[in-house]
Amino acid sequence: MAQAGRRPGQNETREAILEAAKQRFASQGYDGATVRAIAGDAGVNAALLNHFFGSKQQLFAAAMNLPINPAEIVPLILDGPPEQIGERLVRMFLSIWSNPVTRAPFLALLRSATTNDEFAATLRQFMEKAVFAKVAEAKGIPRVRVAAAAAQMMGVALLRYIVAVPPLADASDEELVTLIAPVIQHYFDG
Template sequence: MARAGRRPGQTETREQIVDAARRLFAERGYAGATVRAIAAEAGVNPALLHHFFGTKQQLFVAVMNLPVNPAELLPQLLAGPSDELGERLVRLFLTIWGEPETRAPFVALVRSITTNDQAAAMMREFIDSAVFSKVAEARGIPRIRVSAAAGQLVGMALLRYVLEVPPLADATEEEIVELVAPVIQYYIDG
């Protein structure tokens, strides 16, 4: 049983929690790695994990070095008329990928998940439970449609920001929104 309270002396408690979480997410997946198990692995009380990270999802965001937390973006994305969700998705995606500070970690993550099976498994499970299922449930959309829309957006981002394929890389954001938003809206509406 982990001791309650703060450890005596100098510690790297936050880093130990991240390391423990990384190991357990890799071994057990996102759903199988519980807050209690991660805290026990790090030798801390679960309350300390909550103190540093808040939730398991926020801990995962830190472990994977995600530049944005989907839990913070989903409410603003889902707010508003359903018939404008495709446009909001495209604009949000362009905003996130368009900023060099947020693009660099995403590019690194894409490289990691395409070359590391454990990273891919962790990310796949996280995206499904923290993003796809939440959007599908909130809007009554089959998850396959949410997944297909995400595939369209990721493909667009890779061509535009990673490979920088013209004319997509040279298009204005408004041109991209005009072209891609109706397709994303189709996935949503069916």
């Protein structure tokens, strides 16, 4: 059992937690990895995970080096007029993918998910709980609609940023917002 109280060295403790989380998420998936097990692996009290990261979702985002935090992104998507959710989502998505700093970790995640079944399962569980379920519940729509909107946007990312298909890769963000936002809006309006 982990000792109560703080371990010496805040940076070392945080890194130990991140390393334990990476190992636990990799071996047991998002659902199987518990906060207590990760804390035990790191030799700390489970309360320290909340102290450093706030939640299991935020710990996963940090351990996987996600450039965005779903706990911050989901409210940005949901806040505002409902008839503009498609536009907000497309703008946010394009801003994340068009920035080389935030795009690189997503490329790594995408490549890992397409080549490693365990990682794909972990990422799927995380996306379902941290994003799809929360957005679907807040909007009162079936999860499949949120997943379909995400699939549409991932297709855009694949063709624009990875394969670099000329008409899509050369289009301005504004052109894509005008073209894609109404389709994404349809998933939310039904």
